[in-house]
Amino acid sequence: MNFKIMLLIIVAGLAVIFITQNVSAVTVSIIFWSISLSLALLIFFVLGMGFALGWFLHSFLAYQKIKKEVAGIQADMRLKK
Numbered sequence: 001m002n003f004k005i006m007l008l009i010i011v012a013g014l015a016v017i018f019i020t021q022n023v024s025a026v027t028v029s030i031i032f033w034s035i036s037l038s039l040a041l042l043i044f045f046v047l048g049m050g051f052a053l054g055w056f057l058h059s060f061l062a063y064q065k066i067k068k069e070v071a072g073i074q075a076d077m078r079l080k081k
Contacts, residue, residue: 022040 019038019040022043023038025036026039026042027034027036028042
């Protein structure tokens with residue numbers, strides 16, 4: 001069987017075990033807002049937010065680096081004219 005498929009099956013199995021062991025409801029309160037949801041769902045939600053934030057931050061920093069390099073190349077081209 002393909003390695004990626006086996007890895008996907010293992011990760012899915014671990015996710016199912018994690019969800020079944022963390023089904024208890026927790027209440028999250030932020031200022032005037034409160035919501036009650038399962039602990040597993042809360043952990044996956046926070047993990048997803050962290051992943052998205054890291055991805056966007058990395059993309060922003062890479063964009064800034066490329067922008068700086070392009071500005072340097074353009075300055076060099078102006079000096080060579």
